[in-house]
Amino acid sequence: MMEIKGKKALRHDWTKEELLEIYNKPLLELVYLAASVHREWHNPEEVQISTLLSVKTGGCPEDCSYCGQAARYHTDIKVQALLPTETVLAHAQKAKDSGSSRFCMAAAWREVRDNRDFDRIIEMVKGVNEMGLEVCCTLGMLTESQAQRLQEAGLYAYNHNLDTSEEFYDEIISTRRFDNRIETIKNVRKAGITVCSGGIIGLGEKPEDRISMLRTLANMEKHPESVPINALARVAGTPLEFLPKVDVWEMVRMIATARIVLPSSMVRLSAGRIEMNEVEQAWCFMAGANSIFTGERETLLVTPNPGVDEDMSMLSNLGLRPMVVKREAFCNSSL
Known part of the structure; x- marks a missing residue:
């Protein structure tokens, strides 16, 4: 049996066989192991509250099979142009007042372009950073120079999900390659921005x-x-709308495995929470999740999500509290 020793186990050379051994452990043993690792690296009583706002919605030219914002699919999602900066900053302030320590802005773009819209994103980043929040963006593919501009504006994190494995990737998306995602992550790293x-x-x-x-x-x-x-949030009108709901124990297994092999990372329980009750979410926290997305609009981008009051009540019931991130507005020299 493989031995995990908390903080000494930070590794970058995992084999697929090792990860499968972890993933396939008896469930209770897996959760116990993940909870132990979690306590070595993080305060188990804290959960980071993050707010995600869609600042530009719909009309995306990509064909991600799960996404209701793809222009080619017939969904009920309304296209929305880039929000005014003052509107975004008002949402950020409200998120901070509600207990969020991270504010993430998402734009349904395939890639960032050097135009007026990107200039406006830069102003939004500066404004949110000045509030003392961790400011995050997810804007699609990014060049190294664009990442540098965001970093200089005060961007703390950039989200660019892999979505799935390199082997399965072409089954879900054809309008970009898996390597494109890796390249964007590398550009973010080069600029000194943290990676989500x-x-x-x-x-x-x-x-x-x-x-x-x-x-x-x-x-x-x-x-x-x-x-x-x-x-998967099954959006009507997308190619994946009729796939079955993900079983909660599959989520728990995935979160626990992520916690064990990525012990220093924040593991975010993200899309899909709306279909999980409080007990099921509690299992995810026990397995090592220590962050959630919440929001006043009760949406996660364009899909349903629990609201702020509901989440705060759940955390209270579980004896958890919002993580407080004390930081001043930072400049590029602090990264």
């Missing part, structure tokens, strides 16, 4: 694909500081 990267389960993949995705993340030269674990 995870994936989605329930896309029709095999457990081996989930393991392969985690292996890619865990064997990076530097682990992503944040790893979102999403369950």
